[in-house]
Amino acid sequence: MNPVNYLYLACLLFTIGATGVLIRRNAIVVFMCIELMLNACNLAFVAFSRMHGNLDGQIFAFFTMVVAAAEVVVGLAIIVSLFRSRHSASVDDASLMKL
Amino acid sequence: MSAQLAAYSTSTGEAFQFWILGTVAVIGALCTILMKKAVHSALCLAGTMVVLAVFYLANGAYFLGIVQIVVYTGAIMMLFLFVVMLVGVTAADSLKETIKGQRWLAALCGLGFGVLLIAGIGNASLHQFNGLAKANAGGNVEGLAALIFTKYVFAFEITGALLITATVGAMVLTHRERTERAKTQRELAEQRVREGKHLPPLPAPGVYARHNAVDIAGLLPDGTPSELTVMQTLRERGQIRDVSGEALSDLKALEQRSADRLERSDERAEEASK
Numbered sequence: 001m002n003p004v005n006y007l008y009l010a011c012l013l014f015t016i017g018a019t020g021v022l023i024r025r026n027a028i029v030v031f032m033c034i035e036l037m038l039n040a041c042n043l044a045f046v047a048f049s050r051m052h053g054n055l056d057g058q059i060f061a062f063f064t065m066v067v068a069a070a071e072v073v074v075g076l077a078i079i080v081s082l083f084r085s086r087h088s089a090s091v092d093d094a095s096l097m098k099l
Numbered sequence: 100m101s102a103q104l105a106a107y108s109t110s111t112g113e114a115f116q117f118w119i120l121g122t123v124a125v126i127g128a129l130c131t132i133l134m135k136k137a138v139h140s141a142l143c144l145a146g147t148m149v150v151l152a153v154f155y156l157a158n159g160a161y162f163l164g165i166v167q168i169v170v171y172t173g174a175i176m177m178l179f180l181f182v183v184m185l186v187g188v189t190a191a192d193s194l195k196e197t198i199k200g201q202r203w204l205a206a207l208c209g210l211g212f213g214v215l216l217i218a219g220i221g222n223a224s225l226h227q228f229n230g231l232a233k234a235n236a237g238g239n240v241e242g243l244a245a246l247i248f249t250k251y252v253f254a255f256e257i258t259g260a261l262l263i264t265a266t267v268g269a270m271v272l273t274h275r276e277r278t279e280r281a282k283t284q285r286e287l288a289e290q291r292v293r294e295g296k297h298l299p300p301l302p303a304p305g306v307y308a309r310h311n312a313v314d315i316a317g318l319l320p321d322g323t324p325s326e327l328t329v330m331q332t333l334r335e336r337g338q339i340r341d342v343s344g345e346a347l348s349d350l351k352a353l354e355q356r357s358a359d360r361l362e363r364s365d366e367r368a369e370e371a372s373k
Binding site: 001002003004005006007008009011012013014015016017018019020022023024026028029031032033035036039042043046047049050051052053054055056058059061062063065066067068069070071072073074076077078079080081083089092 | 109113114117118121124125128129131132137140141144147148151154155158159160162163166167170171174175178179182183185186197201202205206208209210212213216217220221225227228229230231232233234235239242243246247251254258261262264265266268269272273
């Protein structure tokens with residue numbers, strides 16, 4: 001097997017995540033799809049790191065993880081406060097931004 | 100191991116692992132977007148992330164593989180599950196489409212995007228894999244640390260600032276200011292006297308009934324159960340146990356049976372000890 005297959009897998013997972021963001025309307029599931037896309041990117045970074053034979057790709061993946069953690073914290077806080085004011089986690093309801 | 104990492108093509112073991120776990124990862128990702136309930140989606144995503152951690156390990160990113168398990172499946176997914184529980188487990192996605200045909204269009208867009216991406220990778224000449232044998236020679240963690248604290252030290256510092264900002268942001272977003280002052284004990288007592296409602300402490304549950312469990316109402320002298328004796332939470336949930344004669348005789352029969360069984364088991368124990 002050629003290690004380039006890891007890149008194909010990353011593409012596939014990224015596509016599935018992007019489709020999920022378009023299809024789903026529950027804000028939490030949309031968020032999970034974003035996480036899936038970030039993970040797919042990480043896999044591509046790690047595979048490229050192996051391809052080039054240096055660790056820079058792994059450093060990028062590491063920073064992506066840190067940013068993803070920060071993003072999840074803030075995003076879930078937004079979802080919780082949205083749910084408090086609207087009693088719904090649907091992204092359709094969030095289109096009414098005025099109170 | 101390092102010799103295999105340097106090779107152009109992977110070992111049979113890794114190929115086998117890739118095809119099996121890759122299938123699992125794709126199925127998990129598909130389930131994430133297709134499952135109706137958010138809890139199921141979260142669990143499928145956690146499975147996909149564990150598989151990705153294994154792939155990181157197979158690609159020579161030992162540190163990242165462990166961090167993936169600890170941070171993603173351990174912290175982030177549990178945070179997701181926590182919020183899913185908070186926001187409502189039963190809240191399934193509504194199936195009504197607000198824009199007509201949006202779902203099919205979205206799926207079509209996704210398909211096109213995927214074809215584009217995969218064709219792009221397929222056209223690139225990515226056939227020489229150098230492998231990480233040389234980079235990992237002094238240890239994967241040591242190599243990463245050397246890079247983080249020299250070449251990427253500014254990015255690392257900015258990451259620290261980002262994490263602090265995210266923490267403060269989460270606290271600000273979920274914090275709620277108390278709008279009125281909490282009443283003191285004296286004020287509560289005065290209010291109770293002024294309203295003339297039940298001054299002494301509430302009666303204890305079950306004292307006059309056959310049982311004194313908290314979910315059994317105490318009986319008034321005329322034999323009717325008193326709602327006051329059961330705590331408010333149980334009252335609101337409707338979890339007050341029936342204290343009519345029938346229910347009590349059922350309970351008595353149940354206790355008799357369990358006592359019989361316990362005696363028997365005691366006898367067995369005695370026989371065993373003999």
